[in-house]
Amino acid sequence: MNILYLxxxxxxxxxxxxxxKLCKELKKDNKIIVASMGGIxxxxxxxxxxxxxxxxxVVNKKPSIIISNVYKLIKIVKDENIDIIHSHHRMSALTAKIVSKFVKVKVxxxxxxxxxxxxxxxxxxxNSIKIITVSESAKKILQTKSKLNGNRITTIYNTIETENDNKxxxxxxxxxKDQGYFIIAQVSRIIDYKGVYDFVDxxxxxxxxxxxxxxxxxxxxxxKENLEKYIKKERLQDFIILLGSKDNVIEHLKYIDLLLLCSYIEGLPLAPIEAFSQGIPVIxxxxxxxxxxxVEGMNGHLVNVKDxxxxxxxxxxxxxxREKLIEMKINSKNIFNKYFSSDEYISEHIKIYCKG
Structure with missing residues (x-):
């Protein structure tokens, strides 16, 4: 198959x-192309x-931008003989649907x-395209709030890379760690809906x-800049460190005792799955x-938003x-192996790609 990730x-x-992850696992037997406005x-x-x-x-709704993207993608589909466009953004899905009106391609x-x-x-x-949701909650919202056909929606839980070349x-x-501190981390974008100010509090x-x-x-x-000011205002510079983006999160998690996730909205966040893979419980x-x-009390705790x-x-x-912490660490690793394995993730995607 020739697949374009958009x-x-x-x-x-x-x-x-x-x-x-999909690129890495599928490139051996398939032609994989990616299109976006770029980034790190x-x-x-x-x-x-x-x-x-x-x-x-694709978020830019100016007609000239939409038309330009449609033309570019039509050319990519033709030049690369694309069979499937797999979008990962609501507006990129809409753009792909428009493209599919001009060239034969599954979206x-x-x-x-x-x-x-x-x-x-x-x-x-x-509407009218095959949808993958990363959680049953996301599927339910699409069915009940957006009135989309549940028969076209499949939930596939996310997976992660458990190894990094960069050590x-x-x-x-x-x-x-060398100083013996008990270390709490949050792995997320520094943006309000991730609850980063709650993390400081x-x-x-x-x-x-x-x-x-x-x-x-x-x-x-x-x-980030506002959060740094807030940390300074609260005189917490000795207690909170902003480490910045890391392309090898797994290696850093090996030094962590607990993970927090203070978000107000998610789909199926990867940070807890990354933590579980290293035997780290999540609050x-x-x-x-x-x-x-x-699972409350097994691999972590669930608490109310902003509490x-x-x-x-x-x-x-x-x-x-510490006995409870060790028990949770063991449970975290077991739950990762049972529900978030790479093999299941890839095989489920292949099934959807191969369906008519």
């Missing part, structure tokens, strides 16, 4: 980690030997988020109770998608109860 950009995010992960595509075509931002879309608005636009963009770990994290409350705990945030994003907000990954006290209390409980 997304808005190649930023450091869960959607593009999924694209890279273009170098990863290059390392895999995957051709990347640059297009305009498949993966819905990565549990959407909270723009239900009519979603229905318009995704270099940030020295600041290594130093914290949780750290503030927790370190008042226990000075042997430190917090690190792995990721980058538009709120996260009880939201759609995330609550399909965490700073509950987050902090759970951290302190596990710090004190």
């Amino acid at each position: 997304n808005n950009s190649m930023h450091l995010g869960g959607d593009n980690k999924c694209i890279l 992960l273009e170098s990863e595509l290059n390392n895999l030997g995957i051709m990347h075509y640059k297009i305009h931002d 498949i879309h993966t819905q990565h988020l549990c959407i909270e608005d723009k239900f009519r636009l979603t229905k318009f963009a995704l 270099v770990v940030d020295k600041r994290l290594i130093n914290l 949780i750290a503030k409350k927790t370190v008042i109770e226990n000075d042997n705990i430190r917090f690190v945030l792995i990721g980058d994003g538009p709120e 996260a907000t009880n939201i759609n998608g995330t609550n399909e990954e965490i 700073i006290d509950q987050f902090s209390n759970r951290i302190l409980e596990l710090y004190k109860d």
Whole structure:
């Protein structure tokens, strides 16, 4: 098969980690092409030997931009003899549908988020095409809110890479471990809906109770400068470290004791799955998608959105109860192996690609 993966950009995010995983696993027996407006992960595509075509931002709704993207994609489909366009953004799916009116190509879309608005636009963009959702919660929303046909929707849980070629770990994290600190991390974009300010508030409350705990945030994003100011304002520079984006998150997680995820909205976040692969329990907000990954009390805890006290209390409980922490670590690894394996992820995608 000749497959074109279509997304808005190649930023450091869960959607593009999924694209890279599919590229890596499928390129041996298939021709794989990627199109987006570019980004930091273009170098990863290059390392895999995957051709990347640059297009305009699919979120831009100017007619001239839409028309330009349609023409570019029609040419790519023809030149590369594409059989399937697999989109990973709502607007890229709409663009792909337009392209399919001019050239014979199957369109498949993966819905990565549990959407909270723009239900009519979603229905318009995704109606009549095959949809993959990363959680049952995302599927239910598409059916009930966007009135999409459930027979066209299949849930495939995400997977992750468990090995990184790059073994270099940030020295600041290594130093914290060498000093014997209990380390809490969040891996996410630094953006408001990931609850990054809640992460700071949780750290503030927790370190008042226990000075042997430190917090690190792995990721980058538009709120980074404001978050740094907030950390400074709260005088938490000695307790919270922003490590920035890492292309080898797994290697950094090997130094972590607990993962937090303070998000307000997700699809099926990759960070908990990455943590589970390393035997790390997760304390996260009880939201759609995330609550399909965490079995309360087994591989982590679910807490209410913005409940700073509950987050902090759970951290302190596990710090004190090391037997429970070890039990959760074992459960985390077992749950990863059972539900989030790479083999299942790839085989389910192949089934959908091969269906008429």
